[in-house]
Amino acid sequence: MKQFLFYGLFLFVAVTAQAQHSYKDSLDLFLENYVKDHQVVTGADKQYFRFFPVDETYRVTARFRKEENSPWTAFPTSSGKTKQYRIYGWLEFKLHGSDQKLAVYQSQFLLQQKEYSDYLFLPFKDATNGKDSYQTGRYLDLKTSDIKEGTVVLDFNKAYNPYCAYVSTGYSCPVPPKENHLKIAVNAGEKQFAREH
Structure with missing residues (x-):
């Protein structure tokens, strides 16, 4: 009986360790492909990409609440131009024990293109901006x-x-709106690019 319990415990620990290892491996591969396939940074400049260490605690499940009849709004961008987005819904989640809320957006332009009609956009700022990460904010797709x-x-x-x-x-990058400014530090994902432009 003791031998059976020991084997069961060993198997549980081994499977858990493998699952965590597999998650890190999959993220490492994701980031490797992100750098390799990047459309703007090419050649020797790829060496200047920087990322926070992969941390599974920054992978969270959020409750989704649909925003009904949300109007299209002009989003400011880095170039001074505007792009039309609407709030598709709200995401509520806990991050390191702290309640957080972010809006997720739908692009009017992409909605009209069949291959991107299901695309949602999540721009955000956090306490790492201008220090460890890009000052204007980062995105999730x-x-x-x-x-x-x-x-x-x-x-x-x-x-990213x-x-x-x-x-x-050459680019008009949407600026994360105030409702998507997190007060906490998100020490995950892409860091500030290591070469000035």
């Missing part, structure tokens, strides 16, 4: 199909910089 039974998995390890973090001109 979601799809409507990611919403399952009123919940969404948010993985801040996949938070807008193109404006690498080049000064």
Whole structure:
């Protein structure tokens, strides 16, 4: 009996360790592909990408609440131009024991394109901006199909910089609105690019 219990405990620990290892491996591969396939940063400049260490505590399940009849709003961008977005819904979650809330947006432009019609946009700021991460904020991408039974998995390890973090001109990067300014530090995802532009 003791031998059986010991084996069961060993198997549980081994499976748990493998699951955690697999998560880190999958994120490492995700970040590796992100750098390799980046459309703006090319060649030797890829060496200047920086990321926080992968931390599974920044992968959280959020409750989703749909925003009904949300009007289209002009979003300010880095270039001074505006882009039309509307609040698709709200995400409520706990991060390191603290209650958080973020709006997730839908793009009017992408909604008209069949291949991107399910695309959702989550721009945010946090206490790392201007220090460890890009000063204007970072983004997460979601799809409507990611919403399952009123919940969404948010993985801040996949938070990335807008193109404006690498080049000064040529892009109009949406600026995260006030409702998406987190007071806490999100020490996950992409850091400040290590070369000035």
